[in-house]
Amino acid sequence: MNQGFQAWLGASLDDLKTKNLYKTPRILESPAGGRVRMNGKEVVNLSSNNYLGLANHPKVREAAVAAVERWGVGAGAVRWIGGTTTVHDELEQRLAQFKNVEAVLVFTGGFTANSGCIPAVVTAEDVIISDELNHASIIDGVRLGAARYKKSDGFVYAHKDMDHLERILRETQGFQKRMIITDGVFSMDGDIAPLPAIVELAEKYDAFVMVDDAHASGVLGKNGAGSTSHFNLYGRVDIQLGTLSKALGVIGGYIAGSGLLKDWLINRGRPYLFSTAHPPMVAAALIAALDVMETDPEPMRRLWANTKWWKEALAAEGFDTMGSETPITPVFVGDEGKAQTFERALWDEGVYALSIVYPTVALGKARIRTMPSAAHTEEDLAFALEAFGRARERV
Numbered sequence: 001m002n003q004g005f006q007a008w009l010g011a012s013l014d015d016l017k018t019k020n021l022y023k024t025p026r027i028l029e030s031p032a033g034g035r036v037r038m039n040g041k042e043v044v045n046l047s048s049n050n051y052l053g054l055a056n057h058p059k060v061r062e063a064a065v066a067a068v069e070r071w072g073v074g075a076g077a078v079r080w081i082g083g084t085t086t087v088h089d090e091l092e093q094r095l096a097q098f099k100n101v102e103a104v105l106v107f108t109g110g111f112t113a114n115s116g117c118i119p120a121v122v123t124a125e126d127v128i129i130s131d132e133l134n135h136a137s138i139i140d141g142v143r144l145g146a147a148r149y150k151k152s153d154g155f156v157y158a159h160k161d162m163d164h165l166e167r168i169l170r171e172t173q174g175f176q177k178r179m180i181i182t183d184g185v186f187s188m189d190g191d192i193a194p195l196p197a198i199v200e201l202a203e204k205y206d207a208f209v210m211v212d213d214a215h216a217s218g219v220l221g222k223n224g225a226g227s228t229s230h231f232n233l234y235g236r237v238d239i240q241l242g243t244l245s246k247a248l249g250v251i252g253g254y255i256a257g258s259g260l261l262k263d264w265l266i267n268r269g270r271p272y273l274f275s276t277a278h279p280p281m282v283a284a285a286l287i288a289a290l291d292v293m294e295t296d297p298e299p300m301r302r303l304w305a306n307t308k309w310w311k312e313a314l315a316a317e318g319f320d321t322m323g324s325e326t327p328i329t330p331v332f333v334g335d336e337g338k339a340q341t342f343e344r345a346l347w348d349e350g351v352y353a354l355s356i357v358y359p360t361v362a363l364g365k366a367r368i369r370t371m372p373s374a375a376h377t378e379e380d381l382a383f384a385l386e387a388f389g390r391a392r393e394r395v
């Protein structure tokens with residue numbers, strides 16, 4: 001081992017620790033659910049994106065097991081080299097119907113879908129215009145591409161600020177293509193992007209739109225089809241990204257759009273070209289998850305009933321949920337140190353919810369991030385609410 005390199009690792013980790021950025025995952029000892037066993041303790045889990053409870057749904061489990069019997073465990077190769085199975089193909093057709101688009105291409109993760117799609121659809125003659133609160137995987141995808149994108153060059157608009165976006169669109173008319181990119185639901189604040197206004201501006205200025213619906217998939221729109229469905233913008237958003245890892249309960253990401261887009265990404269999306277396909281059991285489990293979403297309204301109804309109850313109950317107790325509109329419910333604390341004490345107090349009370357502090361969010365805007373889901377019972381949430389009350393006394 002190289003001493004200099006190892007010393008650099010040690011010093012860099014120490015630096016993270018002094019800046020309060022050091023992370024160690026807790027150990028989960030039970031399947032995903034509203035209540036889990038974690039680090040030897042039973043807790044109500046408010047930190048999962050398993051919005052619809054599909055990660056441990058009996059029908060989804062059964063489909064995965066049956067697919068293992070039928071196909072074995074691994075895909076063995078990249079799809080265009082090793083061949084793509086009927087089950088991968090069926091999943092994409094089902095997703096295209098679900099999203100009401102011509103075609104869908106699946107990647108192994110939502111993160112991968114961003115890094116596969118974004119650099120493939122822009123050139124050095126283009127510009128990407130982003131919301132300042134876009135997800136890290138969008139930012140990385142944008143950095144991988146040849147287009148101009150930097151905040152310092154004026155290509156990043158203030159969060160959901162449509163006047164700012166219009167100003168940028170007015171000033172960038174010399175570029176060949178212009179792509180506006182936004183989260184559909186913002187992952188830290190739980191607010192919804194003003195997609196109708198974004199699409200109108202894009203149409204007015206001849207730009208195209210990409211929306212990352214990771215937190216809108218399974219949450220917004222018809223049967224959870226996402227923000228384009230929620231706002232009835234069918235046919236007006238060129239690129240939709242969805243995740244299969246959060247509400248759909250398994251793993252993966254996809255790009256939904258035209259047949260031309262899919263064809264282009266099969267030929268130019270680098271993670272598609274150079275990374276092995278999902279195991280067939282993943283595709284089969286996802287088809288079963290879609291079956292549930294399209295035939296059983298109960299998980300989505302419960303998700304939203306729990307969301308409404310949770311937000312109202314917190315507000316009634318005097319907590320500030322920061323205007324969030326979706327299951328992602330930040331609970332405002334403010335001070336960074338206080339938020340971390342709050343997180344520890346919640347853990348002692350039997351609730352797992354993480355503090356989110358600077359630099360993930362602005363200084364002085366520290367919060368506890370909570371996500372009620374269909375997997376929670378009323379008792380789980382009532383228990384969590386009491387824990388929040390007691391934890392507040394201790395910070």
Ligand SMILES: *Cc1c(COP(=O)(O)O)cnc(C)c1O
Binds near residue numbers: 114135138212246
């Ligand atoms: C979680 C998330 C992703 C990544 O999706 P994975 O399927 O977990 O890789 C991408 N974009 C946004 C906005 C996300 O919140």
